[in-house]
Amino acid sequence: MKQPKVALIGFGEAGETFVREGGWSGVKGWDILAERRAAMPRAGVGLGEDCGEVLATADVILSLVTADQALDAAREYAPYLPQQAMWFDMNSVAPQTKAMAAEAVEAVNVRYVDVAIMAPVDVGLSVPLLVAGNKADEAVETLETLGFTDVREVGKTVGRASAIKLCRSIMVKGLEALTAEMVLASSQAGVLDEVLASLDASEKPMQWAERADYNLDRMLKHGGRRAAEMYEAAEMLRAMNTSAAMSDQTVAWHQQLGNLELTPPPETLSAKIEAIRATPDFRGEK
Numbered sequence: 001m002k003q004p005k006v007a008l009i010g011f012g013e014a015g016e017t018f019v020r021e022g023g024w025s026g027v028k029g030w031d032i033l034a035e036r037r038a039a040m041p042r043a044g045v046g047l048g049e050d051c052g053e054v055l056a057t058a059d060v061i062l063s064l065v066t067a068d069q070a071l072d073a074a075r076e077y078a079p080y081l082p083q084q085a086m087w088f089d090m091n092s093v094a095p096q097t098k099a100m101a102a103e104a105v106e107a108v109n110v111r112y113v114d115v116a117i118m119a120p121v122d123v124g125l126s127v128p129l130l131v132a133g134n135k136a137d138e139a140v141e142t143l144e145t146l147g148f149t150d151v152r153e154v155g156k157t158v159g160r161a162s163a164i165k166l167c168r169s170i171m172v173k174g175l176e177a178l179t180a181e182m183v184l185a186s187s188q189a190g191v192l193d194e195v196l197a198s199l200d201a202s203e204k205p206m207q208w209a210e211r212a213d214y215n216l217d218r219m220l221k222h223g224g225r226r227a228a229e230m231y232e233a234a235e236m237l238r239a240m241n242t243s244a245a246m247s248d249q250t251v252a253w254h255q256q257l258g259n260l261e262l263t264p265p266p267e268t269l270s271a272k273i274e275a276i277r278a279t280p281d282f283r284g285e286k
Contacts, residue, residue, distance in 0.1 A: 004059035021124035074101035083109040095159025113139040116165035132161040213269040220265040223258020
């Protein structure tokens with residue numbers, strides 16, 4: 001496949017990294033921030049007088065804006081997009097947000113692609129990309145032509161790639177938040193080294209499917225007792241005058257699942273999930 005003409009919407013870390021490693025010829029870019037537009041020529045990115053000029057001849061548009069601007073960018077720039085171009089929405093936004101962006105882009109006969117960037121972009125074009133949408137197979141080929149080496153189709157429905165990323169982020173970013181709460185508290189209590197050593201001692205190598213099943217099993221069997229323990233942990237944090245945000249929500253989740261009284265819990269992970277969701281008292285927003 002001949003290398004397509006690329007335009008970037010947004011020129012932050014991702015855009016600059018991809019351009020420098022890709023060495024794409026004739027790439028153009030646009031950013032609402034003047035200082036980011038000023039940085040483009042140093043990376044070999046051409047500038048136009050406005051976004052319309054940048055987009056006019058593009059075959060491929062990589063949307064790499066901040067999450068809060070992703071939908072606005074799709075709606076604002078859609079009228080300037082050449083028909084049959086391909087809009088790669090690489091922003092970390094909710095599936096429903098991508099669906100609305102797709103509606104705006106496809107209304108002008110432009111192909112929309114849901115892309116999830118699954119690791120830090122400092123690895124360049126080897127960063128794992130998940131692709132979804134009715135043009136996903138063509139999108140994979142296009143991204144590989146641009147030099148991306150780890151691209152995988154995950155479905156024909158826009159939002160599926162985004163759902164995978166954001167559900168994963170619940171765990172990854174949640175662990176980061178728990179880590180912050182734990183180290184600040186244990187450091188203040190003067191027990192950080194002991195706590196870290198205890199965590200090392202209790203850590204067991206385990207696949208995530210097995211870990212998720214085990215964790216839900218513990219919550220369903222012992223949620224009430226564990227909620228009581230975490231309530232005391234949260235009270236300790238408040239006495240230290242430090243955040244208990246994560247611990248408070250842990251109390252709520254353990255208590256909620258313990259209150260379902262699914263004893264004994266179903267054996268498999270999928271059965272546990274179905275049983276939890278089928279319980280009339282279950283409320284996911286708590």
